[in-house]
Amino acid sequence: MNYRSDTKYIHGGQQDSYHGSLSVPIFQTSTFSFPSGEEGEKRFAGEKEGYIYSRLSNPTVRVLEERIAAAEAGERGLAFASGMAAISAVLMRLTKAGDHILCTNGVYGCTYGLLQLLEEKYQITSSFCEMKTEDQLRQMIQPNTSCLFIETPINPTMTVIDLRMAAKVAHEQNIPVVVDNTFSSPYLQQPLAIGCDIVVHSATKYLCGHGDVVGGLVAGKEDFMINLALTVQKDVGGIMAPFDAWLLLRGMKTLPVRMDRHSKNAHKIVEKLKVHPAVKEVYYPADKDHPERAIVEKQMSQGGGIISFKIEGEKTAVMRVMNQLKLIQIAVSLGDAESLIQHPATMTHSLIPKEEREKMGIDDSLLRLSVGLEDWEDIWQDLQQALQILDSKS
Numbered sequence: 001m002n003y004r005s006d007t008k009y010i011h012g013g014q015q016d017s018y019h020g021s022l023s024v025p026i027f028q029t030s031t032f033s034f035p036s037g038e039e040g041e042k043r044f045a046g047e048k049e050g051y052i053y054s055r056l057s058n059p060t061v062r063v064l065e066e067r068i069a070a071a072e073a074g075e076r077g078l079a080f081a082s083g084m085a086a087i088s089a090v091l092m093r094l095t096k097a098g099d100h101i102l103c104t105n106g107v108y109g110c111t112y113g114l115l116q117l118l119e120e121k122y123q124i125t126s127s128f129c130e131m132k133t134e135d136q137l138r139q140m141i142q143p144n145t146s147c148l149f150i151e152t153p154i155n156p157t158m159t160v161i162d163l164r165m166a167a168k169v170a171h172e173q174n175i176p177v178v179v180d181n182t183f184s185s186p187y188l189q190q191p192l193a194i195g196c197d198i199v200v201h202s203a204t205k206y207l208c209g210h211g212d213v214v215g216g217l218v219a220g221k222e223d224f225m226i227n228l229a230l231t232v233q234k235d236v237g238g239i240m241a242p243f244d245a246w247l248l249l250r251g252m253k254t255l256p257v258r259m260d261r262h263s264k265n266a267h268k269i270v271e272k273l274k275v276h277p278a279v280k281e282v283y284y285p286a287d288k289d290h291p292e293r294a295i296v297e298k299q300m301s302q303g304g305g306i307i308s309f310k311i312e313g314e315k316t317a318v319m320r321v322m323n324q325l326k327l328i329q330i331a332v333s334l335g336d337a338e339s340l341i342q343h344p345a346t347m348t349h350s351l352i353p354k355e356e357r358e359k360m361g362i363d364d365s366l367l368r369l370s371v372g373l374e375d376w377e378d379i380w381q382d383l384q385q386a387l388q389i390l391d392s393k394s
């Protein structure tokens, strides 16, 4: 059955009835016995379907993999132990020593760290591109560019990249486009449906939604995904545990309703922040003043739950504001029911050299807020009372 979008988050991938169990059972097993030696031989040879060993595949994890494939309009999905395990697996599969990776001007802090590691160990270089125009992209593509790695909206500045444009230019030279879709989730943005090749997720964030799992998911075309499964996933082995897959299956069921609420709450907070005297700038994809508003409208259905903003003052002021918060927790991660705030310059992006960081638009006055599912007026009240501290000296 080809279900409509919201139904896929609840039923996608589930085939067996498992004795009528409504929730997918947790197959907490490392290995699977074969009914005969011949059957074992056939499974190993790939001549017969069937489970062998949980690093290769596990029934609970498999349902989740098919669910992300359905949600992302991909042909196949794969699950990993973390978002970084998923990203590193994809980059390892796509690149070889001496290659080049072209990235957006701003990537998740640990993705940046991974790119440095790849350069150090395998001379795989990377460069950062604004990707605002086709020409800009064409100029930055090198003969050894093996993939484009795109985050959009970019963490934490909320800059948006035109995915159709990037895919068009990359495909002129047969270069695959990888998109880190963590910030939007498939409910707000589906890169594969608009021409990109591979989607990666930190499932830790919106897909889980409850802050109780670290996990990663990948979706893409059959050929690439099978290759990824039979090489990096199997032999490097950064796989997801069955219980984590079960928690993610549970979390994903409510993704559409959660994303609606996150987006609605964020809209309200953006309106308030924009007119607050202590706030210098507000960055939110669906804001009517967002510089790439036209692109946002073309490829995102709503703005999501992440807002970044700059306040009047430097690091000490930012710390004072954060310390004053009561409801909003100071924590990295995002996409949870709880509202979370963090300071990119000293937290998520602290390992990026200051100069590079500032080129990405991350200065000491920037805060990133993951708007939770609480009553938006409580979130605002908390922010407002914390911002008030800036009026007083000391």
Ligand SMILES: *Cc1c(COP(=O)(O)O)cnc(C)c1O
Pocket (backbone or CB within 6 Å): 082, 083, 084, 085, 108, 110, 111, 151, 155, 180, 182, 183, 201, 202, 203, 204, 205, 214, 215, 216, 333
């Ligand atoms: C959190 C995050 C990651 C890393 O995912 P983990 O699950 O923490 O390994 C990658 N990209 C983005 C955009 C993220 O927010």
